[in-house]
Amino acid sequence: MNPIYTSRARNDKIVRFLCLFAAAFGLMWLGLILFTLFWNGLAGLNFSVFTEMTPPPGSKTGGLANAIFGSLIMTVIGVGIGAPIGLFAGTYLAEYGRHEKLSNYVRFINDILLSAPSIVIGLFIYGAVVVPMGGFSGLAGSLALAVIVIPVVVRTTEDMLLLVPNQLREAASALGLPRSHVIRSIAYKAARTGIVTGILLATARVAGETAPLLFTALSNQFWNADLMKSMANLPVTINNFVQSPYEYWRQLAWTGALIITLAVLALNIVARMLDAERKKK
């Protein structure tokens, strides 16, 4: 055969092999992480994890109840504050100010915030909320999470509203509906699944955030529902327990990590299923 053809075929085969190798290599590491997580996490997963408080050093019993509770509270409040602001801001970008200069700035800044290091957001809330309020608090933690939620929701809301065909809006306007009604009862309805998907993804993103909570909510060993005081939460508890010399603490850290991962994966999968349904329509 022509030597040029053989060398081309050979190069193709080499690259094919390298890509296959890369895929196997990458998936192997990722698979290994999940395997370790399940292997170590399942060993400590039992009912008392959800009912007992985080144990003092050296103790052989205890669970993560207060940490799970604090994480739930802060995530819900964080999303509760961040999602409406993100939704409205995204609405402005897509509906009112689609071609305004202001929107271009907001879009650009939003994209930067979307991938800004979360530790910087933690420092920001530390300076803006924790220092003036005189101490770490669950509220500060929730606000830090809200700041992370906002850009995610702005982005998805805008993208989803832009997918709504303009004829729908025009038809509604022709019937005499005021602009805000067109948006609320027509555009939101048409884009509902996509917007909910975005909020779910944002929730998944903040559910495992650790760095910003280190400087805002801190963590503690008690059951605390007071938002003005420091609040136990899963990620920071894991962070503290991992590096400890106590066997039982490290076991709890793995169990907590498994719980967070399962929650995040579940949120992602639900979001993905909603998204698939939206695309089918």
Next chain:
Amino acid sequence: MTDITTQGASEASKPFDRARALAAFKLGDSTFYWLTRVSALIVLFILGGIIVSLVIGAWPAIKTYGFDFLVTRRWAPQLEPTPILGALGPIYGTLVTSFIAMLIAVPVGLGIAIFLTEFCPIRLRRPIGTAIELLAGIPSIIYGMWGFFVLAPFMTDRFMPMVIRTFEGVPVLGTIFAGPPSYLSLFNASLVLAIMILPFITAISRDVFQTVPPMLKESAYGLGCTTWEVVRNVVIPFTRAGVIGGIMLALGRALGETMAVTFIIGNSFQISGSIFAPGTTISAAIASEFAEADGLHMSALILLGLLLFVLTFIVLAAARLMLSRLEAQAGK
């Protein structure tokens, strides 16, 4: 109860008050408009708030150290009366770990993306792609834990001694790979970082590769190109801006990542030439010293945060410009 129903009935029988309904609509309309506009402005205020709050927090350190902060190697927060604090160690660690992580993750990530879009059997594409996207969503603290318990011991006991022996006495490489092996090291941190950004790079570049119009690829195949030639001469040139943008997004993430590196980098401010030695990154230094810091020490940590924000801002802004150029191209 009866009261309300009779009232409702009497109101319904009244003639329709057009002016009042219009006024209500108008009020609702402008309220909603301003609600959305203010929310959009909040996004700008957040950025402003981050910058102002960090500058205020960092001001004592800026006043004390000035430009020297960037070039001082020593980090001695306990020193009396004024601690000596320099950011060179964390900056060095941040750049080195991100560089090594990118060196590993970019080729592998692009390889997986090419595999997924060109070589992989159609039936496996979706499951593998979904798995990778799901892995991109796993919290970074999980990667950090795994690095601490599994990867670091393995690398330090098996891999490092071998490399150290191989390069002993070789100029330059002998310094980079100098012993003794340490669980807490720049290299282990880079490796965890690489594994963490791998799904991210793969997911973005796969999405970018999929924007290539099938017609273009089919034409190249029609001319007799092999798959690799199609990738090299059609797919990559067509998506260059997007791929570079995606890589820079991943770099922004690697630079600012905290939890994946904090456990295994050792928090040492020394700069030794070896990547097997402990070090620290900007984010790891902030996370591990924050709890016991106060006064000037705290201010210096916030200044480190400000530096990190400026650094990632530049990288992310460049990435966004690249990606928006690709979007404009796709829109044509």
